[in-house]
Amino acid sequence: MYDAVIVGAGHNGLTVGAYLARAGKSILVLEAKPHIGGASVTEEFSPGFRASTYSFIMGHLHPKVIEDLELRKHGLENILVPNVFNPTDDGDGIVFSKDPEVTQRQIARFSQKDAEAYPKFFAQMQATVRMLRDLQLETPVNPFDKSPRGLWRSGRLAWKLRNHEKEVYALLQVLSLSAHDYVDRWFETDIVKAKFMFWATIGGNVGPYSPGTAFYLVAHLIGQTGMSFAKGGMGAIATAIAKSGEAHGMEIRCDAGVDEILVEGGRTTGVRLKSGEEIKARRVISNANAKVTFGGMVRRDHLPEEFMDWIDGYRVRGKSFKLLCAIDKLPKYKGFDPEKAGTEYPAYSHICPTPEFLERAYDEAKYGWYSSEPFLSPIVPTYYDDTLAPEGKHVITFQGGVTPYELKNGTWDQEKPKLYKNIVAVMDRFAPGFSESVIDYKLLCPKDIEDDINMPGGNTQHGELTLDQLFFMRPVPGYADYRSPVKGLYQCGASTHPGGAVSAVPGHNAAREILGDMRWGRG
């Protein structure tokens, strides 16, 4: 009998386990795959070449978790990426730095007016970023919870926000505006607008001209660890969290897929594995997507109908692909000049020369097809990290879009080679000769992501980040506090507040709620 069994060894499942183990609880983590990490993983995709198969940038990992779980001591290293390079169509390029003054000087090369607008735009974004950072570690308050505890929590939040008028207005703006309208007001130059709008496309399901996409833009900038590569790839994050938990007695079993979360009289009693083995636990914590947990592992007849209506309506379709390439030389962007850029090599780039380029990439996907000219975010981790490829060779990975989950008149098996051609054609346009440097590749579309790590729809965020699926609505109104309608059953994955990213925040927050319930004999 464990104090808690955790279903899934994604980084959030490991995080909740590590916190509980540190608090002296007996913890078992069960993972369906042969290895830990979920979407935070490093794998060999071609002999001698390893890459972060899914997530690739580490900036979101919360500094509090790094410190609490002593992840540095357990081997975590990050390599700061100083800037992001965007090539233009006419053979130039612009570098965006985390230093706003450097960025402003870069913008001034294209437009003095845009450079002057940048500090105001930056201040507007920062107001929202501050608000989101503040709310990240808060368990969402249910404004309709009339219990004394609920009323106390609502009051506490209102008190906390009393001096944050500007930030609240800024948040409401990004939740409703399109990324295009959010950016267009400030700038006149296409490359500057496209640069910011690109952030809105990462993990999103609609183009940056659609309402609500400004939220994606800002949500990608809330990380506090600095835009970086994890040394050894994103799997190093999961490994460090696992080691931290194991140092306090947490057990992990891989190749141990859970078939059913057992429920008796409205309370969970443990899990049954796919092998038929039953494991008893006082509490079960699911790191799997909400759609996998409820109505999947927990039978529908154990759950209220209204709850299941929300789960059925929870939107998880993803539209991003991931391409991993083994290459024999670094790509050479024709628009990159180290002197103008003030940096020696663009290890992280965004390829989207104009706002229209981004939006058009969505047009074909709207009608069931993939982009003929995809936007791309190439990264070359091996420029800084020699642990991933043989000497003299490199790995480049691309996240980009747009690829619908299903094709209207075709199959992905037939179409994938053509999608690959579209991707490398865009790369060749900006970095001539790139396609000839590719030794081997692996291309993953949303359905592949779903099949590999049980991430429904292949949605990178475990569910869209839209107003109806955020804060006290995520994943279901009334159950955004990491609990569920089944007593003793909790949620800790990216389907919960604040959503996707390798932040470890859902795991951190869930651990706090669970430890509170354990302490007070609740749940």
Ligand SMILES: Cc1cc2nc3c(=O)[nH]c(=O)nc-3n(C[C@H](O)[C@H](O)[C@H](O)COP(=O)(O)OP(=O)(O)OC[C@H]3O[C@@H](n4cnc5c(N)ncnc54)[C@H](O)[C@@H]3O)c2cc1C
């Ligand atoms: C292509 C892609 C690119 C991304 N890029 C970035 C990025 O650069 N930076 C960033 O911060 N974030 C990025 N993300 C988002 C981020 O990776 C995810 O939001 C985050 O990793 C989710 O973590 P999690 O622990 O909540 O869930 P997951 O990582 O999905 O882990 C869930 C785990 O549960 C396991 N599981 C499921 N069902 C069962 C079962 N029945 N029994 C046992 N185990 C089960 C799965 O195998 C998996 O290991 C990206 C995601 C994708 C897919």
